[in-house]
Amino acid sequence: MRVTTLRGPSPALWLSATLAALLAWAALYSQLVPFSDWAVSLLPIERHSHLGESVAFFLYDVPKVLLLLVLVVFAMGVVRSFFSPERTRALLAGRREGAGNAMAASLGVLTPFCSCSAVPLFIGFVSAGVPLGVTFSFLIAAPMVNEVALGLLFALLGWKVALTYLGLGLGIAIAAGWVIGRLRLESWLEPWVLRIHAGAVELEEAAPAWPDRIRAGLDSVREIVGRVWYWIIAGIAAGALIHGYAPEDLLAAIMGRDAWWSVPAAVLVGIPMYSNAAGIIPVVEALLGKGAALGTVLAFMMSVIALSLPELIILRKVLSVKLIAVFVGVVGSGILVVGFLFNLLFA
Template identity: 65%
Template sequence: MTTSTLKPQSAMPLVRWVLRLSVWMPAWWLAYVHLTDFADAVISALGLTRKTALGEAVHFFFYDTPKVLLLLTGVVFVMGVVQTFFAPERTRALLAGRRAGGGNVLAALLGIVTPFCSCSAVPLFIGILSAGVPLGVTFSFLISAPMVNEVALVMLLGMFGWKVAALYLALGLAVAIVAGLVIGRLSMERYLEEWVQAVANGQGGGGYEGKRQDWVQRLEAGGHHVREIVGKVWPYVLAGIALGAGIHGYVPEDFMASIMGRDAWWSVPVAVLLGVPMYTNAAGIIPIVQALLGKGAALGTVLAFMMSVIALSAPEMIILRKALKPQLIATFAGVVAIGILLVGYIFNLVL
């Protein structure tokens, strides 16, 4: 939609948004490129040096905190705008009537551009089922939405480069697609709770009837998205970075390499088991990932830990229990866990 098609009353708000972005974007970039200078200035003001464990931990905290929050704010704003093109009704409409195979691929791709955490994806999971989408296709979306999310991708790109981000994207999508195909082939619809089966059988395809939005509404949705998401997750970000700073400054490299290193074959399954009871998001877990890697942990092992935290969290399983019987939950967790284990071992072999 172009500005010429907007209603007259929308022109002035659009101008205000353009002016805001023309100020915010350069300010965001200037802050991002001077993160090291900021952290150096903080430890200098505190009379610390990076040659000590405390100084290194403090530098890590004051470098990563603004970096993560800047990345998070920028990504969440953009994805808030993108989400206006992929409302839940449209997501259901796009997947309705899709068969296994192509439907699993589309569902996994939609999971990337619909920014839901593992718990908030569950209601949409039920809504997609009610639109007549096959169970396996729906699971591909449920797995992809939290695990291959935009925050994780952008932060991996910023911290580790495009090769790591691309491999994470490819393997994460592979887990979502293959796991959905496996669950679909097992024909486990009978393990949906009865009320979910009734909803799924009572409705078919259904179309997308959402209201079309102009660019002012889309930009306002981006701003609302920042207030809602960043406002909720920043404590997790600070906690994750504080833990990462402690690991970075005080944990000996030899110790971390011995329990999460490339040579310890059992480290990947242990990392997955450790990640399941935890619940946080990519913004909170990636600073821990960065600190673990800096201390000698293997990339595949650490990413397997991260994937289990954001795709197999205990709170997600509790919420899923409202819609799925234990047999289906166990199958879902087992299939995804196997996929994550393979991702961990592949990363350790390739990189």
């Protein structure tokens, strides 16, 4: 992508328009919950029925994820006007890759996103040339280990469980991202992402003015959001159905059995579901109250919020099936280890 010099409105006008757009974005984002409640109230369905829960979830998550995607891709497009992908990779690749994985995973802890909400940042990082393994460390940590999950675990299960979960969750995110980075699977990105990932931002001798940088961000939004928006809607639609109709009694029956296969079974059951940490932890509390093993329940929770089917549907527009399989295999293996360890340590 080449940043060219634009003629037209003054830089002050461009910056003012951008600030106004950001304020409008914040206003829209703050009204997502009232909007979804209002929209459902207009429909001839019961709000707390299975269908009502599914529809409310869909009407809330679609604008939320699309708004996040637009903001992140725009910001990364502006950032790319300062740093070429080659320079970004040079800062994070090679001997610094391990540190990059740790930094990305730590950033994920500070962002209370569900897996689908973390996808926009993942796309933005990849398009900016950040190493693939580093972006995966963020994608894993953001939904799985954040302050919401840790706070609820601390309140419900105590500091030992919360701290152990933090350490093991970060370990999975860092190790899984490092392994994927070492495999050098960038060629398994979808071709259109690979072209963005490999492309350089050609800067002219004189640094671009702010109107040029803003235009670069808008171009990124058109190119990336225009390619993935319908995948996002499809993924959230699947998540909405799961959210409204997931059979909790079946889950409790599987995880309540004292058998070695309960941990892998819980992971397999959790993957087709979709929730964030705040939504799944009350289910975790209920399952524990029914006698399910702690490690089995936490493995289920990790699979729901780090390997959800809607997330994989959205990622399919960005990643090849082979790369998605590697991602699921590496992260799933880490989750199994955590589940067995928790069952051993907190028996």
